[in-house]
Amino acid sequence: MEAKRAEVVVLGAGPAGLAAGVALARAGCSPWIVERDDTPGGLMRGLRHGAYQVDLGRKELYDRIPEVVRLWESLLGEDLRPYAHRVGILYDGVIIERERVYRGALRGLPPRMLARGARDFVRARVRRVRDRRPPSNLEEYWIDRRGEFLTRALSQGYQEKFTGVPYRARPVPEEQSGSKARASTAEAVKALVDRLQAPSREVVFRHPRRGTQQIVDAMVAEIERHGGRFLFGATVKSIAHEGGRVRHIELDQRGETRRLGCDAVVSGLPLMLLARVLGVADDALLRVDWNRSRRTLIGYFFLDAPPRFSHAWLEVSCPKLSIGRITSYDAFGGEMCPPGRGAIAAELYLDALDPRAAAEDEEVLDALEHELVTAGLVVKETIVDRRLVRIRGSEASVDYRNWTDPLVESLLARLEAFENLFDANRAGIDVATFAGLEAARAIVTGDAARFRAVADPRTPYSDYERLA
Numbered sequence: 001m002e003a004k005r006a007e008v009v010v011l012g013a014g015p016a017g018l019a020a021g022v023a024l025a026r027a028g029c030s031p032w033i034v035e036r037d038d039t040p041g042g043l044m045r046g047l048r049h050g051a052y053q054v055d056l057g058r059k060e061l062y063d064r065i066p067e068v069v070r071l072w073e074s075l076l077g078e079d080l081r082p083y084a085h086r087v088g089i090l091y092d093g094v095i096i097e098r099e100r101v102y103r104g105a106l107r108g109l110p111p112r113m114l115a116r117g118a119r120d121f122v123r124a125r126v127r128r129v130r131d132r133r134p135p136s137n138l139e140e141y142w143i144d145r146r147g148e149f150l151t152r153a154l155s156q157g158y159q160e161k162f163t164g165v166p167y168r169a170r171p172v173p174e175e176q177s178g179s180k181a182r183a184s185t186a187e188a189v190k191a192l193v194d195r196l197q198a199p200s201r202e203v204v205f206r207h208p209r210r211g212t213q214q215i216v217d218a219m220v221a222e223i224e225r226h227g228g229r230f231l232f233g234a235t236v237k238s239i240a241h242e243g244g245r246v247r248h249i250e251l252d253q254r255g256e257t258r259r260l261g262c263d264a265v266v267s268g269l270p271l272m273l274l275a276r277v278l279g280v281a282d283d284a285l286l287r288v289d290w291n292r293s294r295r296t297l298i299g300y301f302f303l304d305a306p307p308r309f310s311h312a313w314l315e316v317s318c319p320k321l322s323i324g325r326i327t328s329y330d331a332f333g334g335e336m337c338p339p340g341r342g343a344i345a346a347e348l349y350l351d352a353l354d355p356r357a358a359a360e361d362e363e364v365l366d367a368l369e370h371e372l373v374t375a376g377l378v379v380k381e382t383i384v385d386r387r388l389v390r391i392r393g394s395e396a397s398v399d400y401r402n403w404t405d406p407l408v409e410s411l412l413a414r415l416e417a418f419e420n421l422f423d424a425n426r427a428g429i430d431v432a433t434f435a436g437l438e439a440a441r442a443i444v445t446g447d448a449a450r451f452r453a454v455a456d457p458r459t460p461y462s463d464y465e466r467l468a
């Protein structure tokens with residue numbers, strides 16, 4: 001077994017690990033970056049297919065953390081380009097606009113849907129007068145406020161596919177529980193008008209000209225330029241620790257066991273995996289591991305013409321379609337597709353036991369293609385190639401709330417007890433990047449307290465938005 005001494009080791013070359021790698025390398029720390037795959041990027045990686053270079057499903061880069069935006073700007077310059085952030089919701093063959101500038105008076109809702117929405121809204125109000133019981137779950141909560149049709153069309157249909165959890169099984173929002181859970185008619189009308197018409201936050205969305213892989217490539221180049229090194233095809237098997245300090249990492253690199261001694265470690269590994277390799281996971285924790293029970297499959301369709309809609313992505317709330325989200329890469333306006341062509345990604349969110357999770361690629365692609373064509377989004381004859389990607393170990397709907405589960409919080413407390421270990425895996429590319437940068441800063445300055453305070457994985461996204 002080869003024993004090698006490394007000062008700083010970064011586990012995982014996703015956005016968190018790469019950002020830490022950039023900051024450490026720029027500070028002269030020459031980190032070792034250990035990555036299981038043969039290529040870098042984690043869930044931010046792109047996919048090259050002939051002349052196409054697309055993202056891993058839908059990738060929206062948020063501008064809410066100034067340090068992260070500065071990093072991307074420093075790496076990409078002019079190639080971080082604004083695009084028309086036209087996004088929508090697909091329901092029953094109709095695209096409902098989500099962005100203010102495209103909303104118009106009725107957000108693209110045809111009169112028949114508007115009439116149905118108005119009828120269901122009035123029904124919900126009448127029911128509300130008869131039944132004074134507060135809503136007992138999220139479905140009742142939203143129907144009380146929006147009526148049945150608009151609840152399903154605007155959010156429920158998509159959210160239930162995305163998370164795999166029916167609204168009926170989810171509680172009413174915590175801050176609205178008790179008597180506040182019931183909306184008066186005036187409140188419900190105001191909330192509905194806000195939802196349908198009020199301006200969304202003024203944001204200029206930007207995307208790399210050649211997709212998220214361009215950020216990955218730029219980070220790798222920057223790390224190598226400053227003396228950082230990569231170990232690809234190297235799987236972390238265990239992390240040895242003693243007296244509250246990580247001592248060494250045991251890896252399997254293409255069948256060969258290696259050991260890396262270390263003074264400090266940044267981990268971008270999925271949180272529960274980190275718990276397992278550290279030997280601090282128990283059965284209860286494994287039960288709340290969000291990556292174990294769900295699968296994300298992405299069907300790519302490469303086209304010799306643009307698709308029949310001009311949105312960058314659509315959330316599919318329509319129950320007739322199993323697809324959860326559809327991304328169209330030519331709508332980002334960069335060079336992800338060759339000129340005059342298009343590429344679509346259709347995301348499917350499945351429980352691990354769903355038979356489609358084990359179906360042959362061609363079978364899944366046939367089903368997705370049928371949905372895209374029958375929904376009128378793609379002309380069959382324009383499809384020149386297709387490909388299925390199965391994302392292993394990653395639940396797409398995870399957000400900061402997953403970290404507020406009491407079992408996860410107790411794990412976080414245990415991780416914090418390791419003085420030279422910085423866990424930077426987060427939900428959201430920008431948040432993970434920020435945590436990576438802050439982990440590096442903690443190692444360089446010795447100020448671990450700041451990392452724990454500003455890069456807490458439980459921080460609500462609205463807190464970052466307030467700072468932006």
Ligand SMILES: Cc1cc2nc3c(=O)[nH]c(=O)nc-3n(C[C@H](O)[C@H](O)[C@H](O)COP(=O)(O)OP(=O)(O)OC[C@H]3O[C@@H](n4cnc5c(N)ncnc54)[C@H](O)[C@@H]3O)c2cc1C
Nearest residue numbers: 012014015016036042043059060235236425426428429432
């Ligand atoms: C379908 C989908 C769509 C998403 N869309 C968006 C979006 O639009 N906007 C957004 O901000 N976020 C989005 N996210 C979330 C975002 O991708 C993640 O939050 C982010 O990538 C987390 O970064 P990370 O570096 O912490 O982890 P990851 O990106 O998961 O990287 C972890 C790395 O660790 C490596 N690894 C795993 N196990 C081992 C091991 N044993 N040994 C060595 N290496 C290992 C992996 O190969 C990977 O490279 C999406 C996620 C999914 C699944």
